[in-house]
Each structure stands twice: as structure tokens, then as C-alpha cells.
Amino acid sequence: MSAIKLTIWNEYVHEKKPGLVQLIYPDGIHEAIASYMRKHDDVDVKIATLDMPEHGLTTDILADTDVLIWWGHTAHDAVQDHVVDRVQEYILNGMGLIVLHSGHFSKIFKRMMGTSGSLTWRERAEKSHIWCVNPYHPIAQGVDEVIELPHEEMYGEFFDIPEPDSLVFISWFEGGEVFRSGCCWHRGKGKIFYFQPGHETFPIYYNPQICRILLNAVRWAKFKGGESRKIGNCPSSGFTLNELSNPNTREEDWM
Ligand code: ZN
Numbered sequence: 001m002s003a004i005k006l007t008i009w010n011e012y013v014h015e016k017k018p019g020l021v022q023l024i025y026p027d028g029i030h031e032a033i034a035s036y037m038r039k040h041d042d043v044d045v046k047i048a049t050l051d052m053p054e055h056g057l058t059t060d061i062l063a064d065t066d067v068l069i070w071w072g073h074t075a076h077d078a079v080q081d082h083v084v085d086r087v088q089e090y091i092l093n094g095m096g097l098i099v100l101h102s103g104h105f106s107k108i109f110k111r112m113m114g115t116s117g118s119l120t121w122r123e124r125a126e127k128s129h130i131w132c133v134n135p136y137h138p139i140a141q142g143v144d145e146v147i148e149l150p151h152e153e154m155y156g157e158f159f160d161i162p163e164p165d166s167l168v169f170i171s172w173f174e175g176g177e178v179f180r181s182g183c184c185w186h187r188g189k190g191k192i193f194y195f196q197p198g199h200e201t202f203p204i205y206y207n208p209q210i211c212r213i214l215l216n217a218v219r220w221a222k223f224k225g226g227e228s229r230k231i232g233n234c235p236s237s238g239f240t241l242n243e244l245s246n247p248n249t250r251e252e253d254w255m
Contacts, residue, residue: 003044004222007065008033009056011072011079012049014200021200029071029198029205036211043218050075057083066222067096069214072106073200084108092188096221098214101198104159109194112187113161119179120156123199126174128152130181130197134168138220139182139193139213147209153199155179161194169213171196182213184220191221 010030014021025032030047037043046065048056050072062068068087072079084107091097091112099109104117130147132140156177162185169182181196195213198204205211 001042003042004218005046005064005066006037006043006069006218007046007048007057007061007067008037008069009048009071010050011075012051013075014073024201024203025205029200032205033069033071033211033214036205037215037218040215043215050078055079055083057087059086062086062090062095065090065095067098067218069098069100069218070103070106070108071100071198073102076106079107081107084111088112091190091192094189094223094225096190096218096223097192098217098221099192099194101153101196104155104161104194112185112192115162116160119159120154120177122154122156122175124154124175125151125202126154128154128174128197129172131170131172132168133170134166137166137168137184139168139184139216141216142212143209143216147207149197149202149204149207151202152197152204153202155181155196169195189223189225191223193217193221 008030010028012028012030015025015028030049034045034047037045046061048061087108088111097112099106103109104119110117128149130149132143132145134140135145154173154175154177156173156179159180161183164180164183165186166184167180168184171179171181179196183194185192195217197210
């Protein structure tokens with residue numbers, strides 16, 4: 001089987017300024033994730049960042065991407081709308097999307113969810129427990145029933161998202177809050193996973209359990225349907241119907 005073509009997109013702003021984030025991620029958050037992914041033969045990694053032409057998300061790159069990971073925080077508004085349109089189109093046609101941490105406020109996440117993506121938060125280096133609530137899900141394979149992070153930013157409910165198709169993780173924080181921290185959705189042919197851990201001032205993306213979850217998510221999010229599906233037309237409206245109308249789509253998710 002050919003390797004999964006993974007593109008890791010990072011706004012790459014915090015890490016360029018001298019300070020704590022740069023000390024933790026001297027080559028950027030994307031390189032921390034990429035160095036883990038490169039240890040696995042079934043993943044072929046590309047990097048894209050905000051300051052590249054078209055934010056590194058040209059048609060050529062997206063056409064050569066099975067799964068896109070997205071980390072953004074301080075520069076969501078700098079992402080050009082026509083690039084968001086393009087990424088959305090590729091997701092609806094089967095590209096997987098993994099949105100990390102503060103990416104809940106990214107243009108692409110809000111576009112795909114259709115909601116505000118808002119939540120409550122508190123930046124105070126609190127202990128977090130990530131509880132697996134769906135141990136039979138592909139994203140939970142090889143993952144402990146609970147992962148303890150000594151320091152993480154608190155994200156709490158209410159998280160303004162559509163009801164997830166699958167909920168894989170719920171996080172508890174030292175202040176008593178809980179949060180739906182690992183959520184799956186389907187949009188068209190594409191699969192989307194949101195995963196909460198990953199505040200930039202803590203070394204979250206060096207945690208082997210967190211990395212394992214990301215790897216599982218990459219493998220899960222790759223489109224596994226056939227290429228030969230017919231696209232149907234609705235005769236009365238002229239609309240083109242895609243895989244949304246195909247009842248077999250969900251079965252293939254588990255292949
Ligand atoms: Zn954060």
C-alpha cells in the first residue's frame with residue numbers, strides 16, 4: 001500500500017520570536033510532529049506554513065495530500081479566504097483534516113463545522129487528564145485509558161460544535177472543568193478530527209501518547225473509498241450529489 005501523504009500546516013508565528021515557545025519548539029511545532037511521523041514508513045510528510053506562497057496550500061500540494069494537520073492560533077485572520085475555500089473543497093472530496101488545539105477558531109474549522117467553535121479557557125499550566133471514552137475507535141488503538149499531562153491550558157465546555165459523529169476523548173482539568181477533547185466528524189467524503197492538547201508553551205507534541213493519537217488519526221482520516229464512484233445529478237434542481245448521499249460511506253471508515 002502506498003504511504004499516506006500527510007501535509008502538516010502550521011502558522012509558525014510564536015516559534016519565530018525569542019522566548020519560551022522557541023525554546024520548546026526551535027524548529028516549529030510542525031517539525032516536532034513531523035519528526036515523529038517520519039519514523040513511520042506508511043507516512044510521507046510535507047510541511048506548509050502561513051508565510052509560504054498560498055500558505056503552502058496550492059492546488060498541486062492539496063492534490064498530493066491525503067491528510068492535512070492544522071495548527072494555528074494568533075494568525076487565523078491572515079489565512080486568505082480563497083485558500084480556505086480550496087481546502088474545504090479538497091476535504092469534501094476526501095482529504096482528511098486534523099485540527100489541533102487553538103485551531104478551533106481557525107477559518108477552516110469554523111467553515112467545516114458551521115458553528116462558532118467558541119469555548120472557555122484559562123491559561124494557568126494546570127494538570128489535565130485525557131480520558132478515552134471510545135477504546136474501540138481506530139484513533140484510540142495503543143493509547144492508555146487515561147493520559148496525564150502535567151501542564152496544559154484549560155479548555156472547557158461549552159464547546160460550540162455540532163454533535164460529533166464519534167467522541168473519542170474527554171479531558172478533565174485541575175479546575176474541575178471537562179471538555180470534549182477528541183471529536184470526529186464526516187463532511188462529504190472527508191473525515192475530520194479535532195484534538196485539544198497542544199498549547200504552545202508546553203511540550204505537548206513530544207509526549208509519545210499524544211503523538212500516537214496523532215498518528216492513529218492520520219491513518220483513520222485517509223480516504224479509503226474507491227475512486228470509481230459515480231457522481232449523481234439531481235434532475236429537478238441541477239445540484240450535483242456527492243458521497244453525502246451514499247449510505248456505504250460510513251462502513252468504509254473502519255477499513
Ligand atoms: Zn493555547
